[in-house]
Amino acid sequence: MAKYVFITGGVVSGLGKGITAASIALLLKQRGYKVFMQKFDPYINVDPGTMSPYQHGEVFVTADGSETDLDLGHYERFIDEELNYSSSVSMGKIFSNVIENERRGDYLGGTVQIVPHVTNEIKKSIYESEHSSHADIIITEIGGTVGDIEGLAILEALRQIRYEMGVENTFFVHTTLVPFLFGSNELKTKPTQQSVIELRRIGIQPDMIVARASENLSDELKYKLSLFSSIPKESIIDAVDVSNIYRIPLNFHEQKIDEIILKRFGIKKKAIDIKEWEKLVKRVDGLSDKAVEIAIVGKYVGLHDAYLSVAESLKHAGYDENVKVNINWIDSEELEKKKVEKVFENIHGILIPGGFGNRGIEGKIKAIKYARENNIPFFGICLGMQLAAVEFARNVCGLKKANSTEFDEKTPDPIIDKMEEQKTIINMGGTMRLGNYECKIKSDTLAEKLYKKKKILERHRHRFEFNDKYRGLLEEKGIVFSGINEPSSLVEILEYKEHPYFIGCQFHPEFKSRPIRSHPLFRGLIKASKKNL
Ligand code: GLN
Numbered sequence: 001m002a003k004y005v006f007i008t009g010g011v012v013s014g015l016g017k018g019i020t021a022a023s024i025a026l027l028l029k030q031r032g033y034k035v036f037m038q039k040f041d042p043y044i045n046v047d048p049g050t051m052s053p054y055q056h057g058e059v060f061v062t063a064d065g066s067e068t069d070l071d072l073g074h075y076e077r078f079i080d081e082e083l084n085y086s087s088s089v090s091m092g093k094i095f096s097n098v099i100e101n102e103r104r105g106d107y108l109g110g111t112v113q114i115v116p117h118v119t120n121e122i123k124k125s126i127y128e129s130e131h132s133s134h135a136d137i138i139i140t141e142i143g144g145t146v147g148d149i150e151g152l153a154i155l156e157a158l159r160q161i162r163y164e165m166g167v168e169n170t171f172f173v174h175t176t177l178v179p180f181l182f183g184s185n186e187l188k189t190k191p192t193q194q195s196v197i198e199l200r201r202i203g204i205q206p207d208m209i210v211a212r213a214s215e216n217l218s219d220e221l222k223y224k225l226s227l228f229s230s231i232p233k234e235s236i237i238d239a240v241d242v243s244n245i246y247r248i249p250l251n252f253h254e255q256k257i258d259e260i261i262l263k264r265f266g267i268k269k270k271a272i273d274i275k276e277w278e279k280l281v282k283r284v285d286g287l288s289d290k291a292v293e294i295a296i297v298g299k300y301v302g303l304h305d306a307y308l309s310v311a312e313s314l315k316h317a318g319y320d321e322n323v324k325v326n327i328n329w330i331d332s333e334e335l336e337k338k339k340v341e342k343v344f345e346n347i348h349g350i351l352i353p354g355g356f357g358n359r360g361i362e363g364k365i366k367a368i369k370y371a372r373e374n375n376i377p378f379f380g381i382c383l384g385m386q387l388a389a390v391e392f393a394r395n396v397c398g399l400k401k402a403n404s405t406e407f408d409e410k411t412p413d414p415i416i417d418k419m420e421e422q423k424t425i426i427n428m429g430g431t432m433r434l435g436n437y438e439c440k441i442k443s444d445t446l447a448e449k450l451y452k453k454k455k456i457l458e459r460h461r462h463r464f465e466f467n468d469k470y471r472g473l474l475e476e477k478g479i480v481f482s483g484i485n486e487p488s489s490l491v492e493i494l495e496y497k498e499h500p501y502f503i504g505c506q507f508h509p510e511f512k513s514r515p516i517r518s519h520p521l522f523r524g525l526i527k528a529s530k531k532n533l
Contacts, residue, residue: 001165001169002135003136003138003170003265003267004126004161005138005171005261006141006170006172007020007173008146008172008174008175008206009145009146009174010146010176010192010195010196010199011145011195012177013145015175015212016212016248017141017143017175018070018071018141019074020175020210020248021141022071022075022077022078023078023252024139024257025037025079026249026277027249027258027272028261028262029079029081030273030274031258031271031272032270033135033137033267034133034134034137035081035136035137035138035139036139037072037138037139038087038139038141039069039087039141040122040141041090041144042091042143042148043143043150044091044092045092046093046430047068048067048068048069048090049067049430050428053300053306054306057305058073058305060073061459061460062076062085063082063436063457066084068087071141072088076514077312077514077515080516084132086128087129089122091153093125115153119153119157119160120157122153123161126140126161142158147195147198152202155202156202158204162204168266171208172199172205172206172207172208173207173208173209174206175210175211175212176191177211180215189217189221192229196228207231208235208257209225209231211239212240212241213241214241215240216240234256235260237255238251238255244285246284246515247284247285249274249277253272258272276516280319283319287318287323287324288323291323292325292348292533293346293347293348294325294348294349294351294525294526294529295330295343295349295367296310296311296330296353297330297332297350297351297363297364298330298331298332298352301331307353309511313509313510313513313522314327314351316513316514316515316522319515320526321530323530325526328347332361332364335360335364335366335367336362336366344376347376348530349377349378349379349501349526349528350379351381351525352364352380353382354382354383354384354461356383356406358406361407365387369395371502372391372496376532377501377502377528377529377532378501378502380503380505382506382507383462385493386404386504386506388494389494392479392496393474396478397473397474402415403416404416405417406418406464414467415470416464418463418465419463419465422463422464425463432463433461434460436460439457439483439485439493439507440485440486441454441455442480442481442482442483445495446482446495446501446524447495448482450520451520452520458507459507460506465506468489478498479496479497481494491506492505493505493506501525510522
């Protein structure tokens with residue numbers, strides 16, 4: 001039988017609960033246990049795939065093609081395991097299952113209620129993850145803040161799980177904020193105390209508090225929190241702000257989080273192996289101060305979380321190339337009105353990430369043209385690759401009105417067009433070309449040099465594709481289609497020969513980059529950009 005760790009949050013949102021969950025999972029994994037991670041979100045959307053990045057940040061795509069919460073990105077980057085459909089559960093998914101059951105007549109005439117029908121469905125998705133993953137320890141993070149109406153059914157289900165599985169098999173970690181008050185110049189524990197009371201009101205006694213604060217809590221404060229919340233003092237854990245998030249697991253390990261949890265579960269404390277992680281943190285802390293300046297040109301740059309995995313991947317590449325990466329966030333819509341050479345004056349490399357919709361498209365094309373003509377290393381992801389093809393068709397092949405039919409349905413030259421199987425789709429949720437597809441890499445290309453492989457597997461999320469009719473024309477002018485999905489003949493990677501680094505891919509490599517193993521396409525960009533330092 002698996003053991004369960006539940007991570008709740010109190011006081012405010014955005015505390016770094018996901019990173020706390022991922023760090024705990026990493027430590028338990030490095031102790032030799034098989035872990036599985038899960039995120040519960042209280043919203044009614046079935047998944048975040050249809051939500052605006054401004055509402056929700058990036059949509060993280062798993063290998064099996066699930067569109068999930070961005071915290072899954074932290075999980076995969078920390079524990080380096082592929083997660084799946086059962087790792088991301090929203091209340092929308094739970095409710096739609098319950099309603100489906102009801103319509104099928106599964107409830108045999110009963111009145112369908114939050115307790116027990118909705119709570120049973122929540123418990124089922126937690127218990128099922130145990131069967132599908134065969135993990136020793138399941139770590140489940142609950143989105144939102146304790147006290148929210150939306151999260152009540154989830155917390156009630158967790159209370160029941162503790163009752164059913166026993167205290168010895170369940171462990172509740174409550175993450176909170178301990179604010180520093182100017183004026184009185186001290187850390188304040190009252191909000192934490194109150195949010196513990198709120199959890200208790202639901203019937204959950206937490207076993208550990210992870211206190212996010214600007215400095216470590218004094219012994220006195222820990223004693224106070226311990227007494228008020230009936231939690232041993234050693235289980236009041238400091239989560240002091242850090243500039244490098246990959247240090248957090250080490251901070252937690254120093255405070256014996258992993259030992260405390262294993263002790264409760266009564267399972268053997270195997271020796272931990274975190275050498276690789278310690279090396280990583282050392283490397284990150286030791287990077288020279290000189291930074292490579294990379295421009296990310298997008299329309300959601302006001303909210304950096306919208307490009308979270310892309311930003312992390314750039315940093316990972318910097319770790320391997322031994323250089324700091326400084327991201328310059330460029331609003332593509334504003335770029336349309338600005339002088340590109342001025343905006344990119346101090347930029348060493350340009351990245352265009354994925355995106356949807358018309359706004360800011362011409363700004364991105366302007367950036368690509370600038371990169372291509374001025375030998376600035378360029379990397380286009382998904383929409384970024386599609387626009388690189390449009391730019392080339394317009395400005396090199398002379399097809400002045402070339403476009404993607406996503407932005408101009410009547411363009412005479414649809415360089416990018418909807419995939420055939422997408423043309424009849426009406427429902428927007430979960431219907432793109434999603435998840436892992438194979439890509440065959442052409443010999444003697446930049447892609448082959450970077451990947452050092454002939455076949456790769458990458459994750460996708462798109463409806464449009466490069467239009468094969470234009471392949472010959474672009475090839476004549478110097479574009480190399482270096483990655484192809486064989487059965488469908490879809491273009492996966494394109495590159496431009498006459499340039500130090502110009503590459504675009506239809507898939508999203510950012511989902512596979514890890515801090516201990518950067519992704520070749522990002523690493524290539526940083527390596528090429530470094531030469532412009
Ligand atoms: N909007 C484009 C498509 O659907 C690109 C998608 C993306 O960048 N993820 O094909």
